[in-house]
Amino acid sequence: MYNLRVKQEFLVALWNYNRQKFYVLMKMMGGKKVLELKHVSMSVENGLNEKRILNDMNIKFEKGKFYAVTGPNGGGKTSLAKVAMGIYQHQDGQIIWQGEDISHKTITERARMGICYAFQQPPRFKGMEVHDLFRIANPDITKKDISLLLKNVGLCPEDYYYRGVDASLSGGEMKRIEIGNMLARKADLVMYDEPEAGVDLWTFEQLIKVISNEHQSREMTTIIITHNERFLKVADEIILLADGEIKDRGNVDKIWPLIKDEMACKWRNTCGGDLDGAECN
Numbered sequence: 444m445y446n447l448r449v450k451q452e453f454l455v456a457l458w459n460y461n462r463q464k465f466y467v468l469m470k471m472m473g474g475k476k477v478l479e480l481k482h483v484s485m486s487v488e489n490g491l492n493e494k495r496i497l498n499d500m501n502i503k504f505e506k507g508k509f510y511a512v513t514g515p516n517g518g519g520k521t522s523l524a525k526v527a528m529g530i531y532q533h534q535d536g537q538i539i540w541q542g543e544d545i546s547h548k549t550i551t552e553r554a555r556m557g558i559c560y561a562f563q564q565p566p567r568f569k570g571m572e573v574h575d576l577f578r579i580a581n582p583d584i585t586k587k588d589i590s591l592l593l594k595n596v597g598l599c600p601e602d603y604y605y606r607g608v609d610a611s612l613s614g615g616e617m618k619r620i621e622i623g624n625m626l627a628r629k630a631d632l633v634m635y636d637e638p639e640a641g642v643d644l645w646t647f648e649q650l651i652k653v654i655s656n657e658h659q660s661r662e663m664t665t666i667i668i669t670h671n672e673r674f675l676k677v678a679d680e681i682i683l684l685a686d687g688e689i690k691d692r693g694n695v696d697k698i699w700p701l702i703k704d705e706m707a708c709k710w711r712n713t714c715g716g717d718l719d720g721a722e723c724n
Contacts, residue, residue: 478504483536496522498687507662511678519687520668524634528560557631565621568608580627592623614641632664
């Protein structure tokens with residue numbers, strides 16, 4: 444029995460060692476792209492004219508990487524995510540998922556393929572309880588798993604398990620339930636649309652840890668649309684989007700100096716006071 448246990452422990456240690464070597468090798472090789480937008484353009488009607496929202500967008504997202512998409516309001520960040528999810532329909536170009544063109548796939552089909560999107564303002568469902576929402580996301584989930592996910596996003600299971608997903612919930616509560624719901628899906632790629640919106644500082648710090656831990660433990664692809672410095676600084680790559688086009692991309696050391704004044708000015712306009720000597724128009 445002793446020799447068998449030693450052998451089992453050795454095999455587990457060997458697997459963990461080789462798994463880490465594999466992850467390092469994948470990052471050195473640049474990883475495998477899972478989602479790609481090729482020459483994607485999208486326009487919407489604006490009175491008698493059309494307004495271009497995404498302009499010949501070309502972008503690749505790799506397996507296992509953590510992306511932050513940032514830029515000015517109205518620059519196309521949310522539209523990029525919703526086009527990838529199939530919520531918005533693009534007029535030109537292709538959306539490629541793991542080598543397959545999914546441009547004509549429905550939202551449900553894309554979700555079943557492993558793509559998920561967390562709304563900036565999560566929808567409410569009268570007559571549905573929180574545990575129902577989690578079981579739609581993952582039919583095999585247990586009550587224990589739901590309770591753990593609720594705890595992880597800062598909600599007491601005793602208070603929220605049977606709570607209605609309706610107008611009685613605050614914006615911050617809905618945001619946390621939405622993020623927990625995304626974690627329940629075990630998706631290959633998750634897009635979070637400003638997860639910091641509507642949550643208090645304590646909850647925000649916890650959500651950063653929850654999203655980061657889930658990303659690292661599952662080697663999934665995570666895309667966060669954000670204006671928050673904390674998310675920008677934990678991302679592997681930041682994508683700067685404006686006027687429906689990618690203006691730049693790179694790590695935080697490259698991109699942060701380009702946008703820090705805008706972030707500080709946005710904070711000052713909302714909360715008052717001065718920050719870091721930012722020059723605001």
